[in-house]
Each structure stands twice: as structure tokens, then as C-alpha cells.
Amino acid sequence: MLILTLISVAAAALLLAYSLVLRRELGRMTAQLRRHNQRTTGKKLEVTLFDKRLEALADQINCQSDLIVEAEANRRRTENELRQAIANISHDIRTPLTSIFGYIQLLEVEPITPEEKHEYLYIVKNRTKRLQALLNDFFELSLIESADYQLKAERIVMTVLLSDTLVGFYDPFNEAGLTPDIRLPKEPVAIYADESAVRRVIENLLMNTIKHAAGQVTICFGQRETTAELRITNETRDLSELDVRLLFDRFYTVDRTRSAQGSGLGLSIAKSLMNKMNGTLTAELQENKLTMVCRWPLWLQGEAYPHYR
Template sequence: MIYIIAVLLIIVTFLITRLFYVERGVESITKQLIDINENKRDKKLTIGLLSKRIEALAEEINRIIQVKKQSKANKIKSENDLRQTIANMSHDLRTPLTSIIGYIQFLKLDNISEDEKKEYLDIAEQRAKSLECLLNDFYELSLIESLDYELYLQKININKILQEVMLSKYADFMNRDIRVNIEIPKENIYIVAEEKSLERVIENLLSNTVKYAKDTVDICLKIENNMVLLRISNIDKDLTLDDAKHIFDRFYMADKTRSDKGTGLGLAIVKGLVQKMNGDITADIIDKTLNIYCKFQIIKS
């Protein structure tokens, strides 16, 4: 009987001790959470217990804290991106708009000839068209990036689309004395895409290449790792690794290209459309050569 009582006392003592440590652990978690919430501290819970369940609870709370921290960081980045986008758009709108206003003021002068008036009108019209292009691109990008913007995806022959767009750009390449090396398989390759969006993607990529390529452009279409890969490469000694990292950002252009060459939205539109077609697009620079890789889901014929 005494043995049984002794065993019971040991068990009760153990349970009371364990309960005490559990309560201290819960109290510690509560105090840390209050401190984190009230003082906006950026830290995780620290706890050491014999109770695996309490430890698991603390780990889950830490995961929630990490998600909240990441969400806050994403919100800050999104706000910064929005401010930068507005600043960039304001800059790009102001430039042609200021020019148009300037030439209109010139046209009001009494001592200018008819030839000068025609010249000023032509320049103002060119600036107005560049302004229209910027607004159209920005509007299109805003549509593409909206959550409810959907594409009609279907089976598309990418060989056919690539060849058609290449033919439409042939004169542009020739006018700049750019040699184009094309590697396209003889057999047709089918992907999941929308025809007009795929045309826009390839057209924007080739237009970008026409503007900035030095002398040679390599275009390769192939199947790789059960995906369709379209690679477009051109030498550009002025680009850096940082340029490749940000090349698909809205309004991003290297300093040397902030001119009338473009709006800085063409590749951002490309990225948005490729992602809407469940594809992927990346870029890198190897030996002064800019490589852009588009990957699409393949459809087995």
C-alpha cells in the first residue's frame, strides 16, 4: 500500500511539475506575442519545452509570423513599385508633352515661314504619336496584369507564328544590316497559347532586338525538358547583369536607351502575356550576349 501511494505521489508530482512548465511556456508565448504585436517587433517566438504539442504550436505561430512579415515586405515592395511606375510614367509623358507644347508655341510666332511651320507640325505629330504609343502600351499592360484578364488558350502551331512574324520583321532587320540566324525544327511544334498574344510576344521580342542588336541575331526554337523553348540572342556590349535582371520591369531601360527608341513597356507586356499563357520567360547575359528564353507547355501531336 505504501508502495502504491509512493508511486502515485511521484506521478502526481511529475504531472504537477509538467503542468507548471506547460503553463509557464504558454505564459511565455502569450507575453512574446503581446510584445511582438504592441511594439511591432520583428522576431520569432523562442521556447523550449518538454511538450511536443506546445513546441509544434510555437512553430506554427512562427510560420504565421513569417508569412505576415513576407506579406508586409511584399506590400512595401508593391507600393514602391507603384510609386516608381507613376514617377517613370510621369517622366515619359512629360517629355513628348513638353515638346508638343513647345512646337505649338513656335507655330504661333509671326516671323516663321511656311516650311518651318510644316517642320514644326511634323515634329509635334511625331511626339504626339509617341505619346499615344506610351498610353496604349500602359493601358494594355494594366489590362494584362489585372486578375480578371483571361486569354483563350488553345493548341497553336508556334513554328507557323514565328515564321510569319519573322517575315513581317525581315525588312526591319535588313534596314539595319542585321544578320539573322534561324534554327527552327522541320516538324511542327504545338503549344498551349493564344494566337494574337503569342504574335504580340514574338513581335515585341523581335522589335526589341531590331532596336538594340549590333550585327547578328540568333533565333532558336526547340523542345527541351518536355517544354518548348524559344531563345532569342543578340550581342549588346553595353548591357550589364543588372540590366538582364530588370529587363522585364515596367519602364525599365538602360540609361543609354532612354530616348525615342521605346516606352520601356514592351518587354513588361511580353512577360505578362507569357505568364498568362502559363509559360515562363527569363533573361541572362553571357559573353556580352543578351539571351531571352521563353518556355511554353508542349502539346504532343
């Protein structure tokens, strides 16, 4: 009986000691978390007491802290992108509007010849078209990035679609003094994707190439292990790694003066459409050669059709 009593007393003492140590450890963790939340330290929670459950709790708190930090960084980045986008679209809208208003004033006030009137109207018409294209692109990008925007998956023979699209760009390439080196496989390569979205992606990439290519253009398409891959490579001047990282941002243009006719939304639209189709669109810069790479997942016979989000 005495032995049982002594064992009980020892167990109670051990339990009390463990409770005191656990209480002290919880207090220390609370103080660490408070300093972290007050931004006085960036250290993660550390546990000195060997207890698997306590360590698991600290790990989960640290994971939650990481998620909060990531969410905050994403929020700041989104706010910066929004401010920059607002500044850019304000500039891109104000510029043609100012020009249109100025030429309308000339038409109203100045005694002008029929030739001058024709020239002014031509300029106003072009500025209006540019403004309309900008607003259409902005609306389209907003629509594509909305959760309600749906794409339809269907079987597309990419070799046929690419050939058809490239024929339509013969005149623009010729006018730009470019003769692209086109390499398509002899055997048909098929994917399941939204045809209009795929065509829009290719058209936007080709238009971007025509605007900015400084030399040889190479267009390659082929089948990899699990993907269909389109690579458009062109020589470029004055393009940095920073420019390449920002190419797909809304309203970003390499032209710092924003004097080019583009809206800066074409590549953003292409990127968003590729994401919707579970594909990828990336840019690579090597030795003054810019390569746009599109990858679509191949649909293999017997597999279920892909479902787009």
C-alpha cells in the same frame, strides 16, 4: 488503498508540476513573440519544454511570422515599384507633351516659312504618336494583369507562326542593319496557347532586339522534353547583371536618360502574357550576349487542354 492514494497524490503532483512548467513556457514564448512583434528581435520562437504539440504550435507561429515578413517585403517592393513607375510615366508623358506644346507655340507666334511649318507639324505628329503608344501600352499592361483578362487556348503550330512573324520583321531588321541567324526545326512543333498573345510576345521581343542589338542576332526555336523553347540572342553593350534583373519591370529602360522612343513596357507586357499562358520568359547575360528565353508547355496528344487562370 494507501498505495492507490499515494499514486493519486504522486500523479497530481506531477500534473501540477507539468502545468507550472507549461505555464512558465507559455509565458516565455509570449515574451519572445512580443519582442518579435515589437521588432526588438528577429529571433524565432524557441521551445525548451519537450512537448510535440507545443513545438508544433511554435513552428506554425514561426511560419506565420515568416509569411508576415515576406508580405511586408512584398508590400514595400510594390510601393517602390509604384513610385518608380509613377515617376517614369510622368517623365515619359511630360517630355512629349512639353515638346508638343513648344512647337505649337512656335506655329502660333513665330513668322515661319512653309518648310518650317511642315517640319514643326511633323515633329508634333511624331511626339503625339509616341505619347499615344505609351498610353496604349500602359492601358494594355493594366488590362493583361487584371484578374478578368482571359486568354483562349488553341492549337498553334509554332514553326508556322514564327516564320510568318519573322517575315513581317524583314524590313525593320534590314533597316537596323541586322541579319538574324534563324534556326527553326524542319518538323512542326505545336503548342496550345492563345495565338494573339504568343504573337504579341514574339513581336515585343523582336522589337526590343532591333532597338538594342549591337551585333549578331540569333533566333532559335525547338522542342525540349516538355516545352517549346524560343531563344533570341543578340550582342549588347553596357548591359549589367542589374539591368538584366530589371528588364521586365514596368517602365524600366537601360537608357538612363530615358531618351529612347520605347515606353519601357514592351517586355513587361510580354512577361505578363507568358505568365498568363503558364509559360516563362527569362533573360540571361553571358559574355556581352543577351538571351531572351520563352518556354511554353507542350500539349501532348491525349492530354486535356490547359486552362488559363
